[in-house]
Amino acid sequence: MNEKAAPGGGGPTNGPLPPGIPDGFSGPIDRTAQFESVNGQTGENMRAEAPRPRKRDTDGGDPARSREFDLLGIGLGPFNLSTACLATSVPQMRTHFLEQRADNRWHPRVLFPESDLQVSFLKDLVSLVEPTNRFSFLNFLVHTGRIHRFASTPQVPVPRWEFARYYAWAAGQLANAEFSRGVTHVQFLSDSFHVHTEQGVYTARNLSVGAGLVPSIPACAKSHVGPRVLHSSDFLAARERMVGQHVAVVGGGQSGAEIFSHLLDRPPARRPASITWITRRNTFACMDDSAFTNEFFHPDYVRYFHQLAPERRHDLLSRQQLASDGISTALLQHIYRRLYENDFADPDPIRYRLLPGNALRDMSPQGTGWHLGLLHQDSGTRGGSIVDTVVLATGYEFALPDFLAPLADRLPDPSPLGLPLRDDYSVPWAGPDRNRIFFLNAGRHSHGIADPNLSLASWRAAHILNSLVGTAHFRTGGRTSTCEWPGLHTANETTAVDGAYLDVTVPAEGRRG
Known part of the structure; x- marks a missing residue:
């Protein structure tokens, strides 16, 4: 994770x-x-x-x-x-x-x-x-x-x-x-x-x-940012204004999930009238936090990544997205259970819509609220949603x-x-x-x-x-990964232990794979 x-x-x-x-x-x-x-x-x-x-x-x-x-x-x-x-x-x-x-x-x-x-x-x-x-x-x-x-x-x-x-x-x-x-x-x-x-x-x-880093705002929403179109970084300051409103959360990462869960868990008197959760991903995907995927966050892999060609780095960033920007399994399980309770046990259930696979394409005023134009990524069909407030859980981007x-x-x-x-x-x-x-x-x-x-x-x-x-004041070298990355390590790599070096050489004939 x-x-x-x-x-x-x-x-x-x-x-x-x-x-x-x-x-x-x-x-x-x-x-x-x-x-x-x-x-x-x-x-x-x-x-x-x-x-x-x-x-x-x-x-x-x-x-x-x-x-x-x-x-x-x-x-x-x-x-x-x-x-x-x-x-x-x-x-x-x-x-x-x-x-x-x-x-x-x-x-x-x-x-x-x-x-x-x-x-x-x-x-x-x-x-x-x-x-x-x-x-x-x-x-x-x-x-x-x-x-x-x-x-x-x-x-x-x-x-x-x-x-x-x-x-x-x-x-x-x-x-x-x-x-x-x-x-x-x-x-x-x-x-x-x-x-x-x-x-x-x-x-x-x-x-x-x-x-x-500054909030990343979809192009169609930039001219509308205000009290009722806000980035997730401003959600907590604005949530009391959402009581009784129809709210859309745009973004299928951890921030979007936390906001959807938080609104869902609020007491009936303090929650919205409805919540719509929109993501362009084809599902509300969990974070890949498996052991080998976590090695993307080891110094070895960072050094390996840095030496790659720019176009290759760009491709890897796209393919590794869920290692960084997925939703924690525990939170997804909580949301799913909470929706089950909402649908079959709550005396005052909240209305909700889950819209995976939908990209936000346009936005226009509709009365005191907003019409959101959506495009389904698989079918190509167009749809929409009318809401009072839009929360953009759309991440951040760099600006000087x-x-x-x-x-x-x-x-x-x-x-x-x-x-x-x-x-x-x-x-x-x-x-x-x-x-x-x-x-x-x-x-x-x-x-x-x-x-x-x-x-x-x-x-x-x-x-x-x-x-x-100009010196190794802190130990930042040495092998940190179980994997070998081209141009970085050899089969005879050594590992630093307690100021000495422990030989971890494995004979070629004794290695699997």
């Missing part, structure tokens, strides 16, 4: 929020309603546990802005947060990280209280490369006094709210991070990057950009952050999948090789389906830090 990080890695956004959402919005408006009940705790009780991040003085004498850093991170979502935590183990590097929000929040607009993490808790900020690092998830459990309760509670999978508080705990202890520091623009002058904020200018030899506009003509042209990144996640640019710009969550086409997921967050961060210090 694989879990996506927050869009853009939690960094600054690209422009204004969609209409209907107030300026300055950074999380669900009804925070208590967001956590309706988790183990009997209210939203206020849960939120109070996370320590507040350290804040620095905002006057012009802040020493952080009088130094040049080796690496300056923009955005403090899980990917840059992992880099910041691991950087504490590299004392020779001067690192600093800026976050525009006042505190650290993961998935603030889409954190359902009932949603679970789709990866192992070992895939935290540090453990896959430095399990003794103090920012590990297990250390968080110890320091918050819950390790014994956690160990005695069935925690497979771990609830997302637990990881959200883990991220906030880690961010709150970092001395190399500042909050309420929105970046306005970045310049390159002489031999360093000058990062401008409202509080002052920071200089750095290298940048780590944890922003760039606005603050990088001064450097845009020195960077490659971006695509919705990101930028053509080097092996170390830096982008080729028209500037000195000694000054690099690393992009986190912009390498789907260069590094594969693992790029937007949490699975390799710590490995990628370690890979970047190793690249900067």
Whole structure:
């Protein structure tokens, strides 16, 4: 299983929020309603546990802005947060990280209280490369006094709210991070990057950009985005307006399934009049989380993928979609059982339509709502649906952050999948090789389906830090896959164990297959 990080890695956004959402919005408006009940705790009780991040003085004498850093991170979502935590183990590097929000929040607009993490808790900020690092998830459990309760509670999978508080705990202890520091623009002058904020200018030899993903909106819906046509990232803030309405959810991935399930499970007095769930896929497909498929999220496969021809990488991304963007089996089973109960047991059943194999082709106003024009992918027949509100669970795409506009003509042209990144996640640019710009969550086409997921967050961060210090400070090499990938490994590959090397050579005559 694989879990996506927050869009853009939690960094600054690209422009204004969609209409209907107030300026300055950074999380669900009804925070208590967001956590309706988790183990009997209210939203206020849960939120109070996370320590507040350290804040620095905002006057012009802040020493952080009088130094040049080796690496300056923009955005403090899980990917840059992992880099910041691991950087504490590299004392020779001067690192600093800026976050525009006042505190650290993961998935603030889409954190359902009932949603679970789709990866192992070992895939935290540090453990896959430095399990003794103090920012590990297990250390968080110890320091918050819950390790014994956690160990005695069935925690497979771990609830997302637990990881959200883990991220906030880690961010709150970092001395190399500042909050309420929105970046306005970045310049390159002489031999360093000058990062401008409202509080002052920071200089750095290298940048780590944890922003760039924006909601992907179908072309036919772009001109209609507003209070009743919204992206899934704004669902929780708008759900109370959907009570008694006819709602369509467009998108057959995990986000679409979570929204459909959430609406289905609401009490009768707080749910829509009807729900229509639309996907162009021929079914509501489960995520492929089998063991060998999960090796697509191993460092070996990422390195192999990176060396392939661009057209081959594009083909693989399409074929591997369900390894990353399918629906968890547990959630599908819950939805199916809930629909059975709705149809045969509930005294007040909700009306619903499930429309797999249908692509949204056009959209037009219909009274106070919308007419959705659909095209069935197999039969070619056209259909439609009339609804009051449309929720677009249509994913995210890359867009160059606005603050990088001064450097845009020195960077490659971006695509919705990101930028053509080097092996170390830096982008080729028209500037000195000694000054690099690393992009986190912009390498789907260069590094594969693992790029937007949490699975390799710590490995990628370690890979970047190793690249900067010029030595293998963190162990990121060695064979990680059971499979052999052309150009990467041989049958006589060795595996690093405890600083030594264990020979795992298998005689050719003794191998099967």
